[in-house]
Amino acid sequence: MIPFLLIFLFSFSRVASADRHEDFLQCLESQNFNSISKVIYTPINSSYSSVLQFSIRNSRFNTSATPKPLVIVTALNVAHIQATIRCSQKHGLEIRVRSGGHDYEGLSYVAVIVPFVVIDLINMRTVTVDVANKTAWIQTGATLGEVYYGIAEKSRTLAFPAGVCPTVGAGGHISGGGTSMIMRKYGIAVDHIIDAQLIDVKGRILDRASMGEDLFWAIRGGGGNTFGVVVAWKLELVPVPAIVTVFNVTRILTEQDATELVHRWQYAIEKFDDDLFSRIFIYRANSNQEGKIMIQAAFTSLFLGGVDRLLSLMQESFPELGLVKEDCIEMSWIESTVYSAQFPRNSSLDVLLSRRYSSSFFIGKSDFVTEPIPEIAFEGIWERLSQVGVHLAELQFTAYGGKMDEIAESSTPFPHRAGTLFQIQYAIIWFEESIEADAKYTSWIRELYSYMTPYVSKKPRQAYVNYRDLDLGVNNLGYTSYKQASIWGTKYFKNNFDRLVHVKTAVDPANFFRNEQSIPPLPSW
Ligand SMILES: Cc1cc2nc3c(=O)[nH]c(=O)nc-3n(C[C@H](O)[C@H](O)[C@H](O)COP(=O)(O)OP(=O)(O)OC[C@H]3O[C@@H](n4cnc5c(N)ncnc54)[C@H](O)[C@@H]3O)c2cc1C
Ligand SMILES: *[C@@H]1O[C@H](CO)[C@@H](O)[C@H](O)[C@H]1NC(C)=O
Ligand SMILES: *[C@@H]1O[C@H](CO)[C@@H](O)[C@H](O)[C@H]1NC(C)=O
Numbered sequence: 280m281i282p283f284l285l286i287f288l289f290s291f292s293r294v295a296s297a298d299r300h301e302d303f304l305q306c307l308e309s310q311n312f313n314s315i316s317k318v319i320y321t322p323i324n325s326s327y328s329s330v331l332q333f334s335i336r337n338s339r340f341n342t343s344a345t346p347k348p349l350v351i352v353t354a355l356n357v358a359h360i361q362a363t364i365r366c367s368q369k370h371g372l373e374i375r376v377r378s379g380g381h382d383y384e385g386l387s388y389v390a391v392i393v394p395f396v397v398i399d400l401i402n403m404r405t406v407t408v409d410v411a412n413k414t415a416w417i418q419t420g421a422t423l424g425e426v427y428y429g430i431a432e433k434s435r436t437l438a439f440p441a442g443v444c445p446t447v448g449a450g451g452h453i454s455g456g457g458t459s460m461i462m463r464k465y466g467i468a469v470d471h472i473i474d475a476q477l478i479d480v481k482g483r484i485l486d487r488a489s490m491g492e493d494l495f496w497a498i499r500g501g502g503g504n505t506f507g508v509v510v511a512w513k514l515e516l517v518p519v520p521a522i523v524t525v526f527n528v529t530r531i532l533t534e535q536d537a538t539e540l541v542h543r544w545q546y547a548i549e550k551f552d553d554d555l556f557s558r559i560f561i562y563r564a565n566s567n568q569e570g571k572i573m574i575q576a577a578f579t580s581l582f583l584g585g586v587d588r589l590l591s592l593m594q595e596s597f598p599e600l601g602l603v604k605e606d607c608i609e610m611s612w613i614e615s616t617v618y619s620a621q622f623p624r625n626s627s628l629d630v631l632l633s634r635r636y637s638s639s640f641f642i643g644k645s646d647f648v649t650e651p652i653p654e655i656a657f658e659g660i661w662e663r664l665s666q667v668g669v670h671l672a673e674l675q676f677t678a679y680g681g682k683m684d685e686i687a688e689s690s691t692p693f694p695h696r697a698g699t700l701f702q703i704q705y706a707i708i709w710f711e712e713s714i715e716a717d718a719k720y721t722s723w724i725r726e727l728y729s730y731m732t733p734y735v736s737k738k739p740r741q742a743y744v745n746y747r748d749l750d751l752g753v754n755n756l757g758y759t760s761y762k763q764a765s766i767w768g769t770k771y772f773k774n775n776f777d778r779l780v781h782v783k784t785a786v787d788p789a790n791f792f793r794n795e796q797s798i799p800p801l802p803s804w
């Protein structure tokens with residue numbers, strides 16, 4: 280349905296766009312003395328494709344049918360961003376802003392309304408750490424790996440509570456909340472943002488004081504490409520001990536054992552110390568000799584302390600796992616970021632700076648669980664995992680609780696706080712480009728999601744905006760419907776959705792910054 284619409288719109292707008300394209304380029308060059316032409320890529324530039332593809336992280340949006348931007352501006356400074364905003368407005372072009380490019384639905388570099396322009400922030404990625412004040416200013420084109428590396432250069436006992444994958448961009452990630460392996464101790468990334476630099480729809484550069492607390496609240500989790508272009512965040516760093524402990528214990532289980540252990544985990548996490556983070560990756564293992572389905576569950580943890588205390592806590596709260604000292608590795612927090620990103624042991628910290636990412640086709644969905652899932656329900660999950668023949672189909676269960684329970688739902692747009700037992704991410708990954716494969720895996724994950732309905736949060740069934748999922752609903756093209764947006768909006772933001780709409784109405788009433796799932800303004804009539 281959507282791909283068809285894409286192609287349709289694309290071909291009709293092509294002719295008219297040629298002129299607009301020229302006018303737009305002239306506008307950009309006239310706006311600016313900052314040699315902007317060195318950072319403007321159109322399809323006639325030989326490096327256009329490589330610049331576009333460099334930060335595409337989902338091969339589903341890397342095909343010949345994917346709509347491509349008319350222009351990519353790899354801005355070097357604020358003036359380049361301001362000029363692009365102004366000229367796009369003048370010539371009626373949509374804008375997409377890209378930081379790390381990890382958007383699950385490719386919204387940072389694909390637009391259904393064409394022609395469009397991509398502002399790519401890859402060149403704006405300075406990380407400046409102030410150890411004495413325990414703060415950092417980071418430009419939003421920085422990846423999380425670059426942020427962690429920059430902090431570690433100055434201190435091994437300061438950290439920032441943001442995501443696990445080092446190539447995720449600070450721009451999109453923090454705009455959507457930012458969960459991490461220290462969230463049970465410190466909450467999420469947006470709970471530690473203390474200032475920001477934003478370019479608004481009028482091209483003004485705003486900081487926390489000049490944007491006001493409503494807008495500052497909204498940009499901390501209300502989703503990217505909605506309120507303006509965030510150029511930089513000011514982080515409040517958090518203390519971590521010099522030694523932390525990690526483990527990744529894999530259990531290959533018959534269906535029966537898997538059910539028991541995973542079922543028990545749901546009760547154990549309620550008792551976990553805030554220093555202990557826990558996640559389970561669940562996927563299908565090879566069948567055993569009798570041809571029985573085997574489920575593999577990798578119990579992965581980061582503990583903010585040494586191994587001895589960890590072992591005694593685990594003995595108290597989750598003895599069924601049978602964790603032993605040999606499973607555990609002590610290291611610094613920065614080394615744990617390398618470990619969790621699954622680089623080989625003892626890799627140099629330099630791997631955090633790499634933007635290389637192996638390409639695959641990917642679909643993800645999310646859920647929040649508020650009551651333990653009954654044992655019987657797991658059987659249906661194992662069955663579905665075992666039926667799909669694919670490179671990887673998995674569920675990730677991430678324990679909430681701890682500090683997350685103490686932060687009010689309305690304190691930032693991210694509402695999944697007290698009452699959340701754990702989060703689920705469903706993911707399916709494959710390598711072959713084919714319409715059949717895409718259709719097959721799309722329907723597989725939708726069916727699993729539907730199967731899970733009775734076992735997850737209700738009214739609304741919550742979802743995490745950073746695991747963007749257009750199946751939850753999309754805005755109308757061309758005009759805005761509050762009612763339509765409230766369907767996906769309340770899933771991502773619960774009651775915060777209304778406040779986000781009010782902020783949006785105040786700062787961008789004409790809905791210049793938008794995409795299929797951006798907060799709409801209220802109509803002015
Ligand atoms: C392998 C992998 C691991 C992940 N791990 C985690 C995790 O541990 N925790 C977690 O919370 N999430 C995680 N995510 C999800 C990730 O946080 C989101 O996909 C996030 O939106 C990506 O940000 P980005 O800058 O890389 O993406 P982009 O695609 O560049 O941007 C995402 C959205 O934000 C907008 N945007 C980007 N930059 C700006 C800006 N400067 N100003 C305004 N809008 C902007 C874009 O237009 C787009 O709408 C993971 C994703 C992947 C693929
Ligand atoms: C792209 O081509 C145009 C026209 O030749 C040129 O002005 C511009 O500098 C090129 N862009 C880059 C990044 O080289
Ligand atoms: C996109 O396609 C190009 C080749 O056309 C390839 O080199 C690149 O790895 C692909 N990237 C992704 C994420 O699929």
Ligand SMILES: *[C@@H]1O[C@H](CO)[C@@H](O)[C@H](O)[C@H]1NC(C)=O
Nearest residue numbers: 408409410411412413414513
């Ligand atoms: C801490 O921040 C304040 C305010 O920004 C600044 O004046 C001061 O110099 C900083 N302290 C140090 C030690 O850098």
Ligand SMILES: *[C@@H]1O[C@H](CO)[C@@H](O)[C@H](O)[C@H]1NC(C)=O
Nearest residue numbers: 527529577579618619620621
């Ligand atoms: C945990 O172990 C599993 C099974 O060996 C492996 O696939 C996974 O990559 C490991 N995870 C981490 C974080 O090391």
Ligand SMILES: *[C@@H]1O[C@H](CO)[C@@H](O)[C@H](O)[C@H]1NC(C)=O
Nearest residue numbers: 608609610614623624625626
């Ligand atoms: C990693 O380094 C530590 C300490 O330098 C060493 O004891 C250990 O054997 C190394 N591990 C691997 C897998 O090389």
